Amino acid sequence: MLERVLPRMRPPGGRHLRTFTSLTTAGLSEAILPSLTLIALVRSAGAERSGQVIFAQSLASIWFLLCDPRPEDAAQRFVPIEQRRSGHGSALFLRLLRWDVVIGVAATCVGLLGTAAARPLGLATDEFALMLCLAIATRGAMASHGTAGAAFALADRLRDLGLIRLSCAVVSSGLTMGGLFAGGPLGYLAGQALGALVMAAVLYGRATRVLLAALGPATAHVRFPADLAGFSVKASVGTFVAGVSDSGILAVAAMLGGPSLATILKIATAPGRLYANLVIPVAAMLYPRLAQAAAEEDGRVLIRRDLVRATLMLAVAGAACLAVTLPVVNDVLGMMYGHQYAEIGTVAALILAAECVRGLVCWSNVLPLAVGRPSWRLGYLTAEGLLLLGALLTAGRIASDAFGTSLLYACGALTVAVLGVTVWITLLRRIVNEGG
Structure with a gap:
C-alpha cells in the first residue's frame, strides 16, 4: 500500500494549508488559553478548590456526553446524501440543528434540577452545588457547537470556522479571567458559562447563513432518513x-x-x-x-x-x-x-x-x-x-x-x-x- 502512495506524496496545497492553519490556530488557542486560566486558578485558589472546580466540570461533561445525540456526525454523512437526492440538504441540516438546541436546553434543565435536588439531600455542599450548576450551564451552552461547526464543513468553509473559534476563544478566556479575579472559582466558572453563550450565539447565526448560501434555502419539510437514528x-x-x-x-x-x-x-x-x-x-x-x-x-x-x-x-x-x-x-x-x-x-x-x-x-x-x-x-x-x-x-x-x-x-x-x-x-x- 505504501509503495502505491509514497510516489504521489506531496505537501498540502495552499488552500488546504490555509484551512489547516486556521483550524490548528483555533485548536491551539482553545488549548493554550484555558491552560493559562487554569494556571491562574491553581495559583489563586490552591489545589483543593481547583480540584473541586475540575471535578464539577468533569461531572457536567459526563452528563452531556450521555445526553448528546451527536447530530454533527449524522449531518456530515446524511446532508450530502439528501442534497444529491432531493436538493433539500439545508432543510435536513436546520432540522438537525434545531433538535440539537432543544436537546441541549432540556439536558441543561434536567441537570440543574438534579443538582438542586442533591444539595438538600446532603450529596453536595452549597458551594459545590453552585459550581456544578455553572459547569452544567457552560456545557449546555456548548451543546450545539459541534452541529453548528458541521455547517462549515458541509459548505467547505472550515477556514472561516477556525477564525470564529479563535475569536471566541480569546473572548471566552478574557471573561473567565475577569470572573476569576472578580469572584474566585465561582466567578471563573461564571465567566466560562458566559463565554460559551457568546460562542453559541455567534456560531448558530453564522452557520445558518453559510449553509444556506452553499446548499440553497430550506424551502421544504424533510423527514429524517430511516437509518439516521x-x-x-x-x-x-x-x-x-x-x-x-x-x-x-x-x-x-x-x-x-x-x-x-x-x-x-x-x-x-x-x-x-x-x-x-x-x-x-x-x-x-x-x-x-x-x-x-x-x-x-x-x-x-x-x-x-x-x-x-x-x-x-x-x-x-x-x-x-x-x-x-x-x-x-x-x-x-x-x-x-x-x-x-x-x-x-x-x-x-x-x-x-x-x-x-x-x-x-x-x-x-x-x-x-x-x-x-x-x-x-x-x-x-x-x-x-x-x-x-x-x-x-x-x-x-x-x-x-x-x-x-x-x-x-x-x-x-x-x-x-x-x-x-x-x-x-x-x-x-x-x-x-x-x-x-
Missing part, C-alpha cells in the same frame, strides 16, 4: 465512551485520590491536550473528503491515499513535538504552576507521548463514520475507555500517593495508545473494503 445512537455512545478518557478519568481520579490527584492529572495532561488540538483539524478536514470518497466507485484507493499521507505527516509532527518538549517539560511545568508541580513533568511527558502515538491514527475517529460503519468506532472506543479506566484503577491500588498513581496511569495510557495504533493499522484494509 441508528447511526446517531452508535456515534453518540462512541463519543460518550471516548469521553471516559478525558472527563471520566478526571472524575474517577477525584473520587479515587481526591482533588489533588485530579489536579495533577489535569496539569499533566495539558501538553497532550495541546498536541491533540493540533492534530484534530486533520480529522476534521479528512471527514468530508472520506465521506465523499466512500460514495465513489474508486473511493477505496482515494481513502487509502489520504490516510497514508496523513499518518506519515503526523508521524513527523509527533516526533518533532517530542524532541522539542521532552527536554524542557519539567522546567516549564515548574515555572508555570509552581515548583511543587515540577516533578509531574515525567507524567506529562508520558501522556504527551501517548497523544503523539494516538495522533498517528487520528483519522480513526472519522473513518468509520464516513464509510457508514459507526459500530467499528464504538467497539474500539469502548475497549480503549475500559483499558484506560482499568489502568487508573490499577494504578490507584498499587501506588501509595497521588504522584505514583498518576505516573503508573501515564505508563498505562502510553501502552493503550500503542495497542490502538497497531489495531487500526492492521484493520485499515478491512474497514475500507467493508465500508466502500
Whole structure:
C-alpha cells in the first residue's frame, strides 16, 4: 500500500494549508488559553478548590456526553446524501440543528434540577452545588457547537470556522479571567458559562447563513432518513465512551485520590491536550473528503491515499513535538504552576507521548463514520475507555500517593495508545473494503 502512495506524496496545497492553519490556530488557542486560566486558578485558589472546580466540570461533561445525540456526525454523512437526492440538504441540516438546541436546553434543565435536588439531600455542599450548576450551564451552552461547526464543513468553509473559534476563544478566556479575579472559582466558572453563550450565539447565526448560501434555502419539510437514528445512537455512545478518557478519568481520579490527584492529572495532561488540538483539524478536514470518497466507485484507493499521507505527516509532527518538549517539560511545568508541580513533568511527558502515538491514527475517529460503519468506532472506543479506566484503577491500588498513581496511569495510557495504533493499522484494509 505504501509503495502505491509514497510516489504521489506531496505537501498540502495552499488552500488546504490555509484551512489547516486556521483550524490548528483555533485548536491551539482553545488549548493554550484555558491552560493559562487554569494556571491562574491553581495559583489563586490552591489545589483543593481547583480540584473541586475540575471535578464539577468533569461531572457536567459526563452528563452531556450521555445526553448528546451527536447530530454533527449524522449531518456530515446524511446532508450530502439528501442534497444529491432531493436538493433539500439545508432543510435536513436546520432540522438537525434545531433538535440539537432543544436537546441541549432540556439536558441543561434536567441537570440543574438534579443538582438542586442533591444539595438538600446532603450529596453536595452549597458551594459545590453552585459550581456544578455553572459547569452544567457552560456545557449546555456548548451543546450545539459541534452541529453548528458541521455547517462549515458541509459548505467547505472550515477556514472561516477556525477564525470564529479563535475569536471566541480569546473572548471566552478574557471573561473567565475577569470572573476569576472578580469572584474566585465561582466567578471563573461564571465567566466560562458566559463565554460559551457568546460562542453559541455567534456560531448558530453564522452557520445558518453559510449553509444556506452553499446548499440553497430550506424551502421544504424533510423527514429524517430511516437509518439516521441508528447511526446517531452508535456515534453518540462512541463519543460518550471516548469521553471516559478525558472527563471520566478526571472524575474517577477525584473520587479515587481526591482533588489533588485530579489536579495533577489535569496539569499533566495539558501538553497532550495541546498536541491533540493540533492534530484534530486533520480529522476534521479528512471527514468530508472520506465521506465523499466512500460514495465513489474508486473511493477505496482515494481513502487509502489520504490516510497514508496523513499518518506519515503526523508521524513527523509527533516526533518533532517530542524532541522539542521532552527536554524542557519539567522546567516549564515548574515555572508555570509552581515548583511543587515540577516533578509531574515525567507524567506529562508520558501522556504527551501517548497523544503523539494516538495522533498517528487520528483519522480513526472519522473513518468509520464516513464509510457508514459507526459500530467499528464504538467497539474500539469502548475497549480503549475500559483499558484506560482499568489502568487508573490499577494504578490507584498499587501506588501509595497521588504522584505514583498518576505516573503508573501515564505508563498505562502510553501502552493503550500503542495497542490502538497497531489495531487500526492492521484493520485499515478491512474497514475500507467493508465500508466502500
